[in-house]
Amino acid sequence: MLLSVLSASLLAIPALALPLEGLTPATEANPLTKRQDCSNPSVQLSANSKLPDPFLLTSGQRITSKEQWTSCRRRELLSLLQQYESGDFPPKPSSVTGSFSGNQLTINVSDNGKSVSFSVSISTPSGSGPFPAIIAYGYPSIPIPNGVATITFNNDNLGAQNGLNSRGQGVFFNLYGNQHSASSITAWSWGVSRIIDALESTPGANIDPTRIGVTGCSRNGKGALFAGALDERVALTIPQESGSGGAACWRLSDEQQRRGQNVQTASQIITENTWFSTRFDQFGRGSVNNLPFDHHSLAALVAPRGLLVIENTSQEWLGNWSTYGCMRTAQEVYKSLGVPDNMGYSQVGHSDHCGFPSSQQPELTAFIQKFLLGNTSANTSVMKSDGNHNFDLNEWAGWSTPNLS
Ligand SMILES: *[C@@H]1O[C@H](CO)[C@@H](O)[C@H](O)[C@H]1NC(C)=O
Ligand SMILES: *[C@@H]1O[C@H](CO)[C@@H](O)[C@H](O)[C@H]1NC(C)=O
Ligand SMILES: *[C@@H]1O[C@H](CO)[C@@H](O)[C@H](O)[C@H]1NC(C)=O
Ligand SMILES: *[C@@H]1O[C@H](CO)[C@@H](O)[C@H](O)[C@H]1NC(C)=O
Ligand SMILES: *[C@@H]1O[C@H](CO)[C@@H](O)[C@H](O)[C@H]1NC(C)=O
Numbered sequence: 001m002l003l004s005v006l007s008a009s010l011l012a013i014p015a016l017a018l019p020l021e022g023l024t025p026a027t028e029a030n031p032l033t034k035r036q037d038c039s040n041p042s043v044q045l046s047a048n049s050k051l052p053d054p055f056l057l058t059s060g061q062r063i064t065s066k067e068q069w070t071s072c073r074r075r076e077l078l079s080l081l082q083q084y085e086s087g088d089f090p091p092k093p094s095s096v097t098g099s100f101s102g103n104q105l106t107i108n109v110s111d112n113g114k115s116v117s118f119s120v121s122i123s124t125p126s127g128s129g130p131f132p133a134i135i136a137y138g139y140p141s142i143p144i145p146n147g148v149a150t151i152t153f154n155n156d157n158l159g160a161q162n163g164l165n166s167r168g169q170g171v172f173f174n175l176y177g178n179q180h181s182a183s184s185i186t187a188w189s190w191g192v193s194r195i196i197d198a199l200e201s202t203p204g205a206n207i208d209p210t211r212i213g214v215t216g217c218s219r220n221g222k223g224a225l226f227a228g229a230l231d232e233r234v235a236l237t238i239p240q241e242s243g244s245g246g247a248a249c250w251r252l253s254d255e256q257q258r259r260g261q262n263v264q265t266a267s268q269i270i271t272e273n274t275w276f277s278t279r280f281d282q283f284g285r286g287s288v289n290n291l292p293f294d295h296h297s298l299a300a301l302v303a304p305r306g307l308l309v310i311e312n313t314s315q316e317w318l319g320n321w322s323t324y325g326c327m328r329t330a331q332e333v334y335k336s337l338g339v340p341d342n343m344g345y346s347q348v349g350h351s352d353h354c355g356f357p358s359s360q361q362p363e364l365t366a367f368i369q370k371f372l373l374g375n376t377s378a379n380t381s382v383m384k385s386d387g388n389h390n391f392d393l394n395e396w397a398g399w400s401t402p403n404l405s
Contacts, residue, residue, distance in 0.1 A: 038072035039079055047289040051249055051329050053399040054297045055336070066337055066404045069303075077297050078230070084291060087181035087277030089190060089230050098198025100205040105151075107198040109175060116175045118157055120195055122205060124149040129206035132372035133199075134238075135192055137216030137223050141240060141354045142310070142364060148372055149207055151195065155216070155223055159187025160274065167274045184274040185223045192227040192234070211235055211372045213306075217354035218318075222246035222275060225309075229301035236306040236371035238364075241354060243318020245269055245276070247309045249295045249326035250288035252396070253319045263319050299330035304339045306371035306380070310360060313349035313387040323347070325391040331383065332393075332401040340381070347385035
C-alpha cells in the first residue's frame with residue numbers, strides 16, 4: 001500500500017523538460033542573458049537533503065549580481081513556489097476599486113467578466129495622514145504603535161481554512177472558480193494585494209500604500225509570510241509563530257521529527273488543511289527533499305524589504321529548531337544583497353498562545369520605526385533566541401554566500 005502511494009507520487013513528478021547545464025558560473029564569456037526566461041523555469045526534480053542553493057539558477061548558473069537576483073532568481077523562485085507549493089497567484093485583475101465609508105474599505109474586484117467584493121476595517125491613529133498601516137490577519141496579535149493604522153483583514157473570507165473539505169471556498173474562489181490551484185494562503189495573499197490596489201486608488205482611506213506592513217499569528221503567520229513574499233509593495237512582513245509552513249523549512253522540520261520530536265511536517269500538513277495547493281501533496285507523500293527550494297527561499301523573496309520573524313522557543317510542534325535554522329539560512333540572502341539588518345529573527349519562549357512577550361518589543365519597535373515610520377537610524381540588527389540551538393549552516397546549506405555586486 002505504502003509502496004503504491006510512493007510510486008504514484010514519483011510518477012507525478014514532471015518529466016525533464018530542459019537538460020540541466022551543469023554548474024557553469026555566469027562570467028563575461030558566459031553571461032546571463034535577458035532572453036533567459038526566468039519567469040518560467042523548468043527543473044528536473046531530484047532529491048537534495050540540504051537546503052537548496054538560493055543563488056543557483058535552474059540553468060545551472062550561479063548569480064553574481066543584485067540585478068540578477070531581482071530580474072532572474074527571484075522570478076524563478078516565485079514561479080517554482082507557485083508550481084509546487086502555493087498554486088497560481090493570479091496577475092492583477094482587470095478592475096479593482098475601493099470605496100471608503102465609516103471605517104470600512106470595500107474592495108470590488110472584476111476579472112474575466114465576474115466580480116466579487118470584500119471589506120476590511122481600518123482604524124487610524126489621531127493626527128493627520130496619510131498613515132502607514134499594518135494589515136492584520138484576523139486580529140492584531142502584536143501591539144500596533146501610535147502613528148500606525150490597523151487594517152483588520154478577515155482572511156478566512158477570501159479562502160476557507162476549515163479542513164481539507166473547505167478547499168476552494170471563499171471570495172477568491174467565487175471569482176476564479178473552486179478548482180483553481182491556489183491554496184487558501186495564496187487566496188489571502190491575493191486579498192492583501194487587492195487591499196493595497198484599493199488603498200492606492202482611495203485617498204479618502206488616508207493610508208499611505210507605500211508603507212504597508214502585514215502580520216498574522218500561527219496559521220495566519222504562515223499567510224503573512226507569503227503575502228510579503230508575493231507582493232513587493234509590502235514594506236514590512238511580520239510573521240508571528242508561523243512555524244512549519246511559514247518560517248520553518250520542510251527539510252529541517254523532518255529532521256526534528258527524525259530526532260523524535262512532535263513537529264508539524266509536510267506529510268502532516270497536507271492532511272490537515274487547505275494552506276497549500278494540491279500541487280504540494282507529492283512532497284508530503286513522497287519526499288520534501290525533491291522540492292527545488294525550501295522556506296529559506298520563501299523568506300528570501302521578501303528581500304530586500306523588511307522582515308521580522310517572531311517565534312516561540314517552547315513551540316516544538318511549530319518547529320522551534322527548524323525555524324531558527326531556516327531563518328538563519330534565509331539571512332544569507334539578505335547578507336548577499338548588502339542588507340543583513342533588513343531581516344530579523346526573534347525567538348522567545350512563553351506559554352501564551354499568540355501572546356507577545358515584552359522582551360520582543362525593542363525589535364518590533366525598531367522594525368516598525370525603520371520600515372513604516374521612516375526612522376533610518378532604528379537598530380534592526382537582531383538574530384536572537386533564548387533557546388540553546390545547535391544549527392550548522394555548513395552542514396545544512398553546503399553552498400557559499402556570494403557578495404552580489
Ligand atoms: C463591482 O463592479 C462591477 C463591475 O464594475 C459591478 O457590476 C458591480 O456591481 C460592483 N459590485 C459592487 C458590490 O460594487
Ligand atoms: C523545543 O521545544 C521543546 C518543547 O517545549 C523543548 O523541549 C525543546 O528544548 C525546544 N528546543 C529548543 C532548541 O529550545
Ligand atoms: C509557546 O509554546 C508553548 C509550548 O508549546 C505553548 O504552550 C504556547 O502556547 C506557545 N505560545 C505560542 C504563542 O504559541
Ligand atoms: C529612531 O530610532 C533611534 C534608534 O532606535 C531612536 O533613538 C530614536 O528615538 C528614533 N526616532 C524617533 C523619531 O522615534
Ligand atoms: C544593534 O543591536 C545589536 C543587538 O542588540 C547590538 O549588538 C548592536 O551593537 C546594536 N548596534 C548599534 C549601532 O547600536
